[in-house]
Amino acid sequence: MRIEDMRTELIKYKHVWDSMEKKMYVKCLKKTSVFFLKVHKCGSSTVQNILMRFGRHHQLYFVLPEINNYVGNPSHFSPELIGQNVRLPDGEKYDIFAHHTRYSHKEVRSIMKKEAPFVAIMREPTALQVSMYSYYQMEHFYGVSLPKFLQLNLTYLEQAPRFWERVGRNQIAWDLGVTDAEMKMPYIFEKLANKVENEFDLVMITEFMEASLVLFADLMCWPLEEVRFIRLNALREVDNSNFKKPVLTEEEMSMLKKLNNLDIQLYSHFKERFKRRILDYGAERMISEVNQLIDMNSQLYNNCNLKVLEHGEGISSVIRYEAEINAPLICKEIVLNEQDFTDIIRTEQEEHIKDRGPSEIELGNSISTSKMGTQKECMEALKRDLLAYDAASLILGICICGYDEDVFVVQGIWNTFLTKNL
Template sequence: MRLGQVCRIQVMGFGLVVLMAIGLTIQLLGIHFPKRTSQSSTLRVLSSLPPSLPRTCQPKRHIVFLKTHKTAGSTILNLLHRYGDKHGLFFALPIKYQFNYPNLFHSRRVKGINSPNRPQYDVLCHHMRFNLPEVRKVMPTDSFYFTILRDPATMAESSFSYYRSVSSAFKKAPHFKAFISHPSHYYREGERSNHYARNLLWFDLGFNPNAPFTVTLARAGARAVEGTFNLVLLAEYFDESMVLLKEELCWDLDDVVTFKLNIRGSSRPLEPEEVKKLRAWNTLDWYLYEYFNRTFWDKVERFGKEKMDNEVMRLRERRQQLGELCLEDLQPVRAEDIKEDAIKPFQFGQEKILGWAIRKDLEPYIRSRCVQMVTPELQYKDLLDARQFPAGSQNGTQTIVTPARVAVR
């Protein structure tokens, strides 16, 4: 073998050793380099996944969602907005941002309700105090009704933080511990915004939150809810709730993949004694929660525990996948760190509300899809309003866009 060949072999061997050493160093130091993803492969990631089983049902398009307060309702509202946007559904929108809450819902509060050329309403989902007879005046008879509940103890902690500036009972209390110790000392029925301070779920469902608790009353309320709503979800089991919702609506997995919206920057865990006191103060809500906790797990049992575990895993994997595709950071960020007003969360109360920042290096179509997933409810409502009622219509009497033109392309 010639000397030149030997030298070349030695140099190649040395180079291979150097490359291996560099690779080992990178692994040991935890260094990684972002992979450049082609547009075609990114589009494949963004495309909806196939359903786990062949569909034998038809997707539901007429939907009523009672958005209760402080129960992850804003996140659910986003998936309804996205689905309706995608499929050209027509939303029953409030004239402003709520249906005259905290008053009971009335059909006259729906924008465009008296327009002779309006299409049939498909989705009713914005803040209201539930009033079934008036809802039925707006929505088709085959509408699917659902809502979501939360343990009233943790819900009370969130409500105190968020609504302290408006609720008379909360404002009187020097701090949350004081309110927990003696809620009746600060609470007066009928004072400004005190519905946030006691049995808020019961109130949102259209019942009297100050009615004296009896098992007969509470049972009658629970059965009335059960007779009206096809599905009652639980905030504490959000992913399982999304799986049940997907199955009931006959939707695909991507339709119920969400990033949490309207998230508080901080919260403190409750002591067991505090939980006990808050549940006692919100007795009607606690009865409701216990009742529908049982019905929820009955549904899971019928669905199949193993099947549920698999579907929850698929949901979480897909959320992670889309998060890595869409988001600058997989953790929510402060509103001041989000430069786009279109996706900046509304700030209300003493706690900072977090949101999501979208990656800047995405293709326009992909980015628009990602932006939809993090658009807060107020901005999305404005987008839907502008599409359904163009030319600055304020009273719903001008030209209404037909559902086929509502969808985002």
């Protein structure tokens, strides 16, 4: 069946949705797709873990690289950067994008499902820079400590190479796709702020993580249980090590602010917008739900009986946790570092793509073919594959099967779909 024929069917059976909408009284449907811009050292690994848990449990498709955990950066994202073995057939869209990249709206939008919200996160830029310098041990790259680095000439600092060609000044703007040359252009802040406002549905603020996740859960129509977390990749403070965060003088802090002026303007702007969004949400409601989430996190930590590991792993000394061997799945997933969790999801997605049945692109043809049998057989085919459909695909299937012959069968299928997706 051609797209034009499907559209004709939908128009013909428009009363399907109208009548269901009146009968079901559903506030909103749980969203299962989202683009999350994972900005460096903004607490983004904590949010990413939430998304990876959710996507894994619902067998959703992730945008993933062939190896490691970057899908672009320093290059801007393009679909060609998606790993060959985890790539969906042409025309199919992805559910979740939660790995490091360099933002390009046109390219990201081209591979995400139409209903996917766009979400970013920002952190106070001087705290971000201090944390980043320590986390990546950048004193080895630049040959000096952060305080001594900030005592150098501003012109030199603005031309200093980026660590791994991707980490450095104005990191938020860089991850949003702004080039070093563009950072010096007149009106770049106004242009970038307007772009983010128009293209992103939510900008989370690291310093208000619980409130950010309450707003995110509301945006996604998820219960708060879905956004429970423990903080990942937080630096471990060790007195006699390179991982102790430096204390900067007023002059050094002033230089750090000049060097990251664009990020500071962005953060200030979106922090104010965030506060207004909380007021729109309702201050009392927000306080209540933040407290609920804090209690849920504490209960999760205690129930999982997590152990803090003595030594950090990876590029620097960060706090790591360990779950018991017989702990529930969420306890094991919530302590996974990004690379290990990514490897698990990548392997599962490779296997799923090899073993899966027809794609959503083929849905219209398969349902149209099934209609050659009885309407009952068509409806049974829909019921078998409920988890494979989003709401639009399900409505389309019901329309093509033929709604008018048995309203109670249709309402039963719809109620089952809502139960599985709310």
